[in-house]
Amino acid sequence: MSVTDELLANNASYAENFTGPLPLPPAKGVAVVACMDARINVYGVLGLQEGEAHVIRNAGGVVTDDEIRSLAISQRLLGTREVILIHHTDCGMLTFTDQDFRDGIQQDTGIRPAWSAEAFPDLDADVRQSIARIKASPFIPHTDQVRGFVFDVATGKLTEVS
Amino acid sequence: MSVTDELLANNASYAENFTGPLPLPPAKGVAVVACMDARINVYGVLGLQEGEAHVIRNAGGVVTDDEIRSLAISQRLLGTREVILIHHTDCGMLTFTDQDFRDGIQQDTGIRPAWSAEAFPDLDADVRQSIARIKASPFIPHTDQVRGFVFDVATGKLTEVS
Numbered sequence: 595m596s597v598t599d600e601l602l603a604n605n606a607s608y609a610e611n612f613t614g615p616l617p618l619p620p621a622k623g624v625a626v627v628a629c630m631d632a633r634i635n636v637y638g639v640l641g642l643q644e645g646e647a648h649v650i651r652n653a654g655g656v657v658t659d660d661e662i663r664s665l666a667i668s669q670r671l672l673g674t675r676e677v678i679l680i681h682h683t684d685c686g687m688l689t690f691t692d693q694d695f696r697d698g699i700q701q702d703t704g705i706r707p708a709w710s711a712e713a714f715p716d717l718d719a720d721v722r723q724s725i726a727r728i729k730a731s732p733f734i735p736h737t738d739q740v741r742g743f744v745f746d747v748a749t750g751k752l753t754e755v756s
Numbered sequence: 757m758s759v760t761d762e763l764l765a766n767n768a769s770y771a772e773n774f775t776g777p778l779p780l781p782p783a784k785g786v787a788v789v790a791c792m793d794a795r796i797n798v799y800g801v802l803g804l805q806e807g808e809a810h811v812i813r814n815a816g817g818v819v820t821d822d823e824i825r826s827l828a829i830s831q832r833l834l835g836t837r838e839v840i841l842i843h844h845t846d847c848g849m850l851t852f853t854d855q856d857f858r859d860g861i862q863q864d865t866g867i868r869p870a871w872s873a874e875a876f877p878d879l880d881a882d883v884r885q886s887i888a889r890i891k892a893s894p895f896i897p898h899t900d901q902v903r904g905f906v907f908d909v910a911t912g913k914l915t916e917v918s
Contacts, residue, residue, distance in 0.1 A: 597784045598838050598903055604803025605914045612912025618846060620794040622759045630810040630826055632782040637797045641766025644800070648792040651813040653826040659871045660822035664792055664815040666861070667873065671848055676760050684780060686833055699828070703894045709821045711829065732865045741760055750774025752767045 616645035618672065624648070625668045627724070628680035629655035629687075633747045640678070648674060654687040655680055656712040656720065657727040666733040677728060679742035680752070681721050687713045717744050721755040778807035780834065786810070787830040789886070790842035791817035791849075795909045802840070810836060816849040817842055818874040818882065819889040828895040839890060841904035842914070843883050849875045879906050883917040 625648040628636050636642065636649050648668045650661055657679075668674045695711040714720035721742035729737045743752040787810040790798050798804065798811050810830045812823055819841075830836045857873040876882035883904035891899045905914040 596838060596901060597786045598840055598901060601784075601786070601802040601804070601840065602914060602916075605801055605912075608800055608803060609912035614795065614912060615846060615909040616795050618793075618795075618848060622763075624759045624763070625792070630787070630812045630830070631780075632807050632809050632811070633776065633778050633780075634811075635799050635804075635806050636811075637799060638806070639767055639770055640763040641770060642763070642797075644797050645794050647794050649794070649798075649813050650792045650815075651811050652822055653812075653829040658822045658825075660814055660820045663820075663869070663871050663873060666869075667815040667848065667857070668792070670860070671852065671857075676758060678760055678763065684777060686780060686829065690833065695829070695833075698832070699895055702897075705894045707825070707828075707895055709825055711825060732867045733861055733869055735864075739758060739760060747777040750767075750771035750776060752764060754764075 620645070620647050620672060620674055622646040623674050624676040624678060625650060625665055625674045626678045626680065627655055627657065627661055629653070629682055629685060631682055631685065634680065634682060634745055639745060639750070639752065654685065654712050654714065654720070655724070657724040658712065662731050662733055665728065669735050675736045676739040679721055679724050680745050681717050682745040682747055683717070684747050685717065688715065688717070718755045782807070782809050782834065782836055784808040785836050786838040786840060787812060787827055787836045788840045788842065789817055789819065789823055791815070791844055791847060793844055793847065796842065796844060796907055801907060801912070801914065810834070816847065816874050816876065817886070819886040820874065824893050824895055827890065831897050837898045838901040841883055841886050842907050843879050844907040844909055845879070846909050847879065850877065850879070880917045
């Protein structure tokens with residue numbers, strides 16, 4: 595039995611107690627951009643309930659064109675107004691460089707990715723850079739409430755990056 | 757008080773009962789790619805616990821270069837081997853076209869995005885297309901366990917796309 599099959603069995607239990615559907619637009623008007631890290635349960639960390647917030651996640655919780663695309667859809671079509679960015683301690687992105695990652699792929703496959711791995715050496719600096727990418731985008735209409743945080747995987751606490 | 761401040765107050769409660777840190781690599785060796793939709797609590801839907809799976813999310817649950825980047829990091833550096841894709845009923849991406857979305861941005865800002873909005877008219881077809889993008893990528897080493905599902909926002913159930 596694959597892990598996927600095991601998780602599908604969990605879904606049957608979830609559906610038994612499920613009540614829906616909720617409305618499409620996020621009730622709290624907020625979008626979260628967080629790292630994909632397995633230890634960040636965004637609904638738990640922020641006390642979110644189903645239906646309240648868009649949740650965008652990727653390696654690092656960084657902002658590339660695809661996060662700008664998602665945030666543009668979130669704000670322009672579904673009415674969100676605030677953005678919460680979450681990076682975290684002990685992040686894998688602190689452990690390698692773009693150069694090494696792309697060298698490794700090239701060695702294994704013969705092809706070098708055209709994209710950056712978006713690795714970073716400093717958490718706070720990359721939170722600030724991610725906020726700056728959102729604020730610099732012409733496609734995100736509401737940028738007065740964009741705040742960034744570091745989640746501590748040892749304590750469960752968020753600390754704001756100023 | 758902003759919604760962000762309200763959610764930060766929730767975080768204080770979460771941290772009170774938090775025990776960590778867990779290991780960095782996902783314990784179940786799986787990565788989930790899901791839509792950002794507010795009604796999909798991925799940890800709930802799949803019965804996941806903190807530390808078990810990477811969670812990647814964006815508008816539509818689609819696969820672009822940024823999801824390939826995240827999956828490449830997930831598999832090459834953090835040992836995941838299975839991928840679960842989740843689209844869902846009543847998705848906003850079914851309600852507009854790329855052309856209309858980019859026309860609207862151009863009208864409002866004077867600038868046309870270089871990226872596609874990745875809107876789609878058919879859920880099952882886009883799940884299949886997303887699986888195909890992963891399997892076609894030279895940068896994802898493990899593609900024998902890539903399965904796609906549609907989450908029903910009325911019932912909470914996942915249905916596999918074959």
